[in-house]
Amino acid sequence: MDDARQALALCRGRLSRAPHRFGPVLLTALDELARSLDETGEPGQALPFGEELVHILRRLAPRRPRYDRFLAGALHQLGGYISDVGDLTDALRAANESLQLYLRLDREQPESFALQVELATHNRDLFLDRLQRQG
Known part of the structure; x- marks a missing residue:
């Protein structure tokens, strides 16, 4: 986890000088840190890094469709x-948003995203079921 935090700090520090070089590394560092925190049972600490990653990718994807899968x-x-x-x-x-993106990607590249569609559908159904049980 310390390595992931250090990598993120280095990327942030160097991003302004070389955005094309350190931008992709920043995305990886955010993802790695969020996943590491989640795996250690700290989803509350993972959440801001996951949100930042999504925020950056939302800005990139319209101009660079290769980021849609990310x-x-x-x-x-x-x-x-x-x-x-x-x-x-x-x-x-x-x-839901993840599932819609995966469904579109799977239509564009048949069978390339079938597993992701299945996993995203499972998560959507799981969250929906939990919500219905709460209500």
Whole structure:
């Protein structure tokens, strides 16, 4: 975890001088840190890094469609972090958005995203079921 925090700090420090070189590394560092925090049972601490990653990818994807798959994956992860901190409504929104992106990507490249569609559908259904049981 310390390595992930250090990598993120280095990327942030160097990003302004070489955005093309350190931008992709920043995305990886955010993802790694969020996943590491989540794996150690700290989804509340993972959440801001997951949100930042999604925010950056939302800005990149319209200009660079190759980032759509990364955005879909980041949204999938974000839904899990949000669910773990107890906000099933926002988790469901993230899961739905992830699923819609994966469905579009799968239409554009048949069978390339079938597993991701299945996993995103599972998360969406899980969050929906939990929400219905709460209500």
